[in-house]
Amino acid sequence: MIQLKEISFSYNDKPLIRGLNLQFEVGKLTCLLGSSGCGKSTILRLIAGLEVPSTGAVYIDNKLVAKDRKNITMVSKRSIGFIFQELALWPHMTAYQNVAFGLQEQKKTDVKEKVLEILAFFGLSEYIDNYPNEMSGGQKQLLAIARSLVLQPKVLLMDEPLSNLDVKLKHKILGYIKKLKNEFDLTIVYVTHDHKEAFAIADQVVLMNEGRVIEQGTTEEIVGSANEFVKEFIEY
Amino acid sequence: MVRKLVHNELFIIGFAAFFIFAVLPVIYTISITFFNFQSVWANLQELNISTFLLLLKSILLSAFVAFLATTIGSVLAFVLYKTTIRYSSFFKILLLLPLFISPYILAVAWKEGFFLMFGSTLVLASYWGVIIVFISIYTPLSMLIVGNALVNISSEIEDSALLMTSKRHVVLKIVIPLIKPALITSFILIFIFSISEFSVPSYFAVKVFTTEIFTQFSAFYNYSLAILQSVLLVLLCLFLLFAERKYIANAPFLAIGNKGVVFKLYTIEKQKVLLYSILVLWLFVSIFLPLTILVAQSFSGGAMYLVQAINLIKPTILNSFFLAFVSSIIVVFIGFTAAYYNSEHHLIKLAKYFDLLLLFIFAIPSIIFGISLIFFYNQAALSMIYTSYAILIIAFVGKFSFIASKLISNSLKQIPVSLDEAAQIQSIGFYKRLQMLILPLLLPAFFASFVISFIFIVGELGLSIMIYPPGAEIMSVKVYTIMANAPHGLSSAMSLIVFLITLGIIPFFYLLVRPMLNKYHLSK
Numbered sequence: 001m002i003q004l005k006e007i008s009f010s011y012n013d014k015p016l017i018r019g020l021n022l023q024f025e026v027g028k029l030t031c032l033l034g035s036s037g038c039g040k041s042t043i044l045r046l047i048a049g050l051e052v053p054s055t056g057a058v059y060i061d062n063k064l065v066a067k068d069r070k071n072i073t074m075v076s077k078r079s080i081g082f083i084f085q086e087l088a089l090w091p092h093m094t095a096y097q098n099v100a101f102g103l104q105e106q107k108k109t110d111v112k113e114k115v116l117e118i119l120a121f122f123g124l125s126e127y128i129d130n131y132p133n134e135m136s137g138g139q140k141q142l143l144a145i146a147r148s149l150v151l152q153p154k155v156l157l158m159d160e161p162l163s164n165l166d167v168k169l170k171h172k173i174l175g176y177i178k179k180l181k182n183e184f185d186l187t188i189v190y191v192t193h194d195h196k197e198a199f200a201i202a203d204q205v206v207l208m209n210e211g212r213v214i215e216q217g218t219t220e221e222i223v224g225s226a227n228e229f230v231k232e233f234i235e236y
Numbered sequence: 237m238v239r240k241l242v243h244n245e246l247f248i249i250g251f252a253a254f255f256i257f258a259v260l261p262v263i264y265t266i267s268i269t270f271f272n273f274q275s276v277w278a279n280l281q282e283l284n285i286s287t288f289l290l291l292l293k294s295i296l297l298s299a300f301v302a303f304l305a306t307t308i309g310s311v312l313a314f315v316l317y318k319t320t321i322r323y324s325s326f327f328k329i330l331l332l333l334p335l336f337i338s339p340y341i342l343a344v345a346w347k348e349g350f351f352l353m354f355g356s357t358l359v360l361a362s363y364w365g366v367i368i369v370f371i372s373i374y375t376p377l378s379m380l381i382v383g384n385a386l387v388n389i390s391s392e393i394e395d396s397a398l399l400m401t402s403k404r405h406v407v408l409k410i411v412i413p414l415i416k417p418a419l420i421t422s423f424i425l426i427f428i429f430s431i432s433e434f435s436v437p438s439y440f441a442v443k444v445f446t447t448e449i450f451t452q453f454s455a456f457y458n459y460s461l462a463i464l465q466s467v468l469l470v471l472l473c474l475f476l477l478f479a480e481r482k483y484i485a486n487a488p489f490l491a492i493g494n495k496g497v498v499f500k501l502y503t504i505e506k507q508k509v510l511l512y513s514i515l516v517l518w519l520f521v522s523i524f525l526p527l528t529i530l531v532a533q534s535f536s537g538g539a540m541y542l543v544q545a546i547n548l549i550k551p552t553i554l555n556s557f558f559l560a561f562v563s564s565i566i567v568v569f570i571g572f573t574a575a576y577y578n579s580e581h582h583l584i585k586l587a588k589y590f591d592l593l594l595l596f597i598f599a600i601p602s603i604i605f606g607i608s609l610i611f612f613y614n615q616a617a618l619s620m621i622y623t624s625y626a627i628l629i630i631a632f633v634g635k636f637s638f639i640a641s642k643l644i645s646n647s648l649k650q651i652p653v654s655l656d657e658a659a660q661i662q663s664i665g666f667y668k669r670l671q672m673l674i675l676p677l678l679l680p681a682f683f684a685s686f687v688i689s690f691i692f693i694v695g696e697l698g699l700s701i702m703i704y705p706p707g708a709e710i711m712s713v714k715v716y717t718i719m720a721n722a723p724h725g726l727s728s729a730m731s732l733i734v735f736l737i738t739l740g741i742i743p744f745f746y747l748l749v750r751p752m753l754n755k756y757h758l759s760k
Contacts, residue, residue, distance in 0.1 A: 050395050075398045082399050088392035092413045101409070102400030151400060 001026050002047055002155065002187065007056035009042055009211075016042050017211040020056070024204075029181050029188040031198035034208035035233075040191045041085075044157040047189065048082050049075035060155065081148030081156040085163060087140055089132040095119065095143050096128040102151045114150055122146045138169045142176075149184060156180075158190045162197065174201050195234045199223070207233060243666045244584055250573030251590050258634030259593050261612030262605065266470075269463040283464065287448070291468060294431055294445040297363055301370040302427040306419060308371070309378020312518060315511050317383040319504045327515050328383075334522050335376040336688075336738055338695035340435040340716055341731045343369045345526030347440070348533045348728050365440040370430045372522040377429075378422040384488060385418030386411070391500035403502065421484055424476045431469065432601030435697045435716065445469060446603050453607055454702075463611075466604040473599050484595065488646060530735065533728030545729035548718060549711060553737070556711040559625055560693040563632035567689040568682050570594075570633060571640025576674070578641075579648050591641065598638035602698035605634060609703055623705050631699045636692055640685035647681035648674075679752060687745050691738055711737075 002024040009017040017039045024030045032040040045051040046058055049071050058066040060080075065073040090098055096115055103111045119125055122142040132140055141161065148156060158177070162170045178201055181188055192198050198205050199219045206216040207230055215222060215230045222230060312331060316324045334342065346369055350357045359365070389411065397406045412419075434446040445465070453462035477484060504511055534541055574594055577587035597605060609631055613622040621627050655673055664672075675682075697712045704713050715734055719727035 045395075048395075048399060050398070076401050078399075080399060082396060084392040084396060086390060086392050088390065088396040090393060090397070090410060090414075101397065104401065104405070147396075 001059075001061065002189070003057075003059040003062075004043065004046070005057045005059070007043075007046065007053045007058070009039070009046065009051065010054050011042075015211065017046075017053075020211065020213065022206065022213060022216075024187060024189055026187050027181070027185060028203040029178070029190060029201055030204040030206060031202035032189060032191045032206050032208060033193070033195055033198045033233075035193055038208045039211040040208055041159050044082070044159050044189060044191055047155070048080050048157055049073065049078055079151070079153050079155070081151065081153035083144050083148055083156070083158040083161040085160045087132075087144040087161070089140060089144055089147070091132055094129050094131055095124060095135070098132070098143060099147045099150050102147070118146045118150045137165055138173065141165065141169075141173055145176075145180070149180070152184075154187060156186045156188045158188065160191055160193070162192075170197070177201060244577070246573050247577040247584055247587065247590075250570050250577075251586065254570055254574075254590070254593065254634070254637065257630045258597055262597070262600065262608040265463060265608040265611040266467060268611070269460050269467075272460065283461075283468075287465065290443065290448055291445050293363075295472075297366065297444065298427045298431040301367055301374065301430045302423045304367075305371050305374040305426050306378045306382075306422045308518070309375045309380075309422060310382045310419065311514065312375065313379045313383035313386055315515060316379070317386045318500070319502050319511065321504060321508075321511055321515075327519070328379075330519055330523060331379060331515075332376045333739075334373050335380075336691050336695075337373070337735060338435070338697060338712060338738075339369060339373050339433060340439055340697055340712075341530075341695070341735055342372060342526055343436045343439045344719060344727050344731045345530050348724055349525065349529040351724060352529060352532065361440050361442065363442060366437050366442050366444070369436050370433065372526075374426040374429060375518075375522065377426060381418050381422045381425070382415060385415040387499045388488070389414050389499055391498050394500040420479070424479065424484065428473050428476060428599055428601075432473070432603070433698065434601075434603050435701075439716075439720075446601060449603055449607075450702075453603075459607070459611070462607060463604075466601070466607060470600050470604055473601065474596075477595070477599050486642075527735070530728045530732040533725050534732045536725040536728075537723075541723070541725035541729040542733075544726055545733055549714065549730060549733055552709040552711040552714045555625075555709050556694050559628055559632070559710065560690045563629045563636075563693050564686045564689040566629065566633045567636050567640045568644075568685050570637040571642075571644050571685055572678070572682070574637065574641040575645035575648055578645060594638040594641050597634045598636075602635065602696075603702065605631065606699045606702035625705065625708065627703050627705065628700060628708075628710070631703055632689075632693045632696065635696070635699060636689045639692075640689060643685045643688070644678060644681045647678055651677050679749075683745070683749050687742055690745070691741055694741070695734065695738060 004020055004022045007017055007020040007022075008015065020039075020043070022043070032043060034040050042051060046053055046066070047060070049066060052066055052069050052071050055068055057064055057068070060073075060078060063073070065071070065078060090101070093101065096119070099115045099118060100111050103114060106114075116125070116128070119128055122145065124139060124142060124146065127135055127139060127143075132143070135143065144161070162173055165173065174197070177188070177190075180186060190198070190201065199222075202219060204216065205219060205222045207214045207222060209229060215225050215227050217225075223234065225231070315321055316328055316331075321327075343365070346365065347357050347360055350360045357365075360368070393414070394406055394410060397410045401409075431444075432446060434450060437444045438447050438450070446469075449462050449465045449469070452458045452465065534545075574587075574590045577584050578591050580587065609627055610622075612618070613627055615622075621630070651674070655677075656669060695712055697716055700710055700713050701716065704710055711734060715727075715730045719730060722730070
């Protein structure tokens with residue numbers, strides 16, 4: 001379980017998140033929903049340790065990992081996978097090297113086995129020597145997911161990962177993500193501003209505005225909410 | 237009816253003028269030398285082992301300078317562009333200053349400094365003197381190139397690696413490979429600049445390949461041997477440029493503002509003291525120390541040396557400023573035509589070669605460009621150019637148009653194509669679009685190109701000393717020729733004045749152009 005307790009975060013003295021309390025259940029896919037600049041991506045970065053909270057604490061599996069401007073557990077030790085909006089595939093490395101990069105402390109033979117296995121799982125076996133710019137949008141998307149999952153993280157954070165894909169591909173990959181959650185027993189936190197996308201895959205939806213949680217619950221609970229902001233947000 | 241989207245009159249004027257006035261002399265000089273087979277054969281025999289040993293020495297010296305300057309510049313760039321260190325803008329501005337100071341001014345400062353501290357300048361009158369001055373001049377260039385590459389790495393690229401491994405490993409395996417083109421470019425450009433530089437080795441009386449060419453040309457009047465030696469240097473420079481031609485030709489580091497890439501900043505806590513110490517130490521060595529020495533020496537005879545220096549420099553200031561003003565305006569025009577039409581090269585095929593010609597003239601050593609201009613224009617039919625300031629204007633335009641074209645081109649890339657397209661759809665003509673859209677949006681780039689060209693031209697020496705017409709008085713040449721035999725205090729005072737003039741130019745022009753920048757809301 002991931003817990004955020006009384007989290008506040010400011011950027012350039014501008015408060016982005018104020019006194020936020022949230023928890024994400026193990027094995028569930030939670031969507032953070034909200035318009036641009038509401039602080040949803042910042043929450044992912046706080047969980048990953050890429051930002052530190054100005055005040056408040058972050059717990060992963062009941063272990064304190066960050067508190068009051070201090071990262072207690074290093075970013076690379078949190079066992080977290082992160083899919084960035086722009087995917088952040090390393091352009092100077094092949095598909096194989098991108099996936100293998102995080103496994104450097106393991107034996108070479110084990111690395112090869114693991115990389116080939118996960119690339120095969122995502123149907124990317126024939127692209128192992130391709131550089132990211134030689135791959136299609138969908139293939140790059142799958143490669144980014146493969147790169148994160150090869151480290152067998154317990155938590156997968158996804159920051160609007162499908163925003164650059166066409167509708168057909170988006171649906172295909174959304175299906176993949178659902179399947180992955182069950183197969184790898186993952187806790188997924190998925191950020192989007194598209195409520196239809198959120199409703200299509202989420203076990204739990206958290207609707208945010210200006211750094212605060214407005215409403216949270218299942219898709220049905222959100223759709224049935226009497227809150228004016230929620231009604232307006234999902235109307236369009 | 238086909239509506240013409242881009243008119244090519246401006247391109248024809250810019251391209252033809254640059255080709256005829258600046259490129260043709262180089263082609264002419266090299267071809268004339270090589271068509272005279274007898275002289276080529278005789279001179280080839282003169283290219284003996286000592287010539288090649290001298291070339292090798294120059295190569296080693298330049299490689300050493302390029303390596304050290306790139307290393308120090310990269311460290312400074314990392315500290316200033318990639319960490320949360322405070323006052324980074326202040327440090328960046330100060331550390332970039334040596335780039336805008338004529339190399340010989342720094343040479344004077346170091347020589348005077350050694351004289352003050354040790355009572356002798358023997359150590360400096362050697363390769364070490366040249367190395368010290370070159371490193372202090374070219375380190376900021378490396379800092380600029382590497383810093384620009386660092387801020388163009390999206391933070392996500394580094395964040396995604398930080399989730400898996402340590403910072404050290406991320407820097408080694410992700411950041412350094414991604415900035416490799418910038419590191420190589422920095423090395424190559426600094427190598428070319430140092431192997432081509434003439435004033436510093438000449439001031440320290442150190443024999444390098446460029447001083448040898450100059451001696452053959454001006455002391456022995458052995459033009460064909462000088463040109464043959466020049467060709468060796470040109471080939472070396474072109475070979476190096478060819479290795480990284482795409483990156484260097486695009487010169488992404490010559491840009492104003494950035495394209496809005498969100499880049500990663502590393503927080504510094506434990507290393508804070510160490511990093512500040514590095515910055516302050518380099519600032520002290522590269523700026524504070526030379527400047528203090530110049531000031532101290534200038535006042536060593538009370539106000540006498542300063543008054544003398546002002547009297548000596550005064551008659552040259554107006555000439556130098558006039559030359560720099562006219563040349564900089566032409567530089568901006570050539571830079572704009574090259575940049576604009578290169579962005580539309582699908583319409584005018586020749587446009588991309590314009591860019592390469594600018595790079596070619598920029599990269600060949602000044603001494604060679606100077607010899608070519610003398611050779612070409614020293615003919616009865618062209619004596620009007622040879623004996624007037626026109627030859628200097630041609631030289632400056634040839635030398636500095638590449639920088640302007642890159643500054644303008646990189647700004648042009650930041651203007652969305654849709655802005656121009658929206659006007660095209662409304663049937664607004666080419667010149668109207670240029671006047672109302674493109675030119676106002678490029679104003680900051682024009683301003684930067686103009687000021688940078690102006691500063692470089694005012695301080696330029698390598699070309700000016702070779703081609704200045706008889707009777708002409710220009711600041712850099714006057715200072716350089718007088719200070720060879722002047723007392724220490726006087727040469728320091730002259731150098732200090734040139735330095736202060738260079739510093740004063742930027743705010744002066746900014747105040748002049750600010751109303752226009754404000755009009756288009758471009759001043760920030």
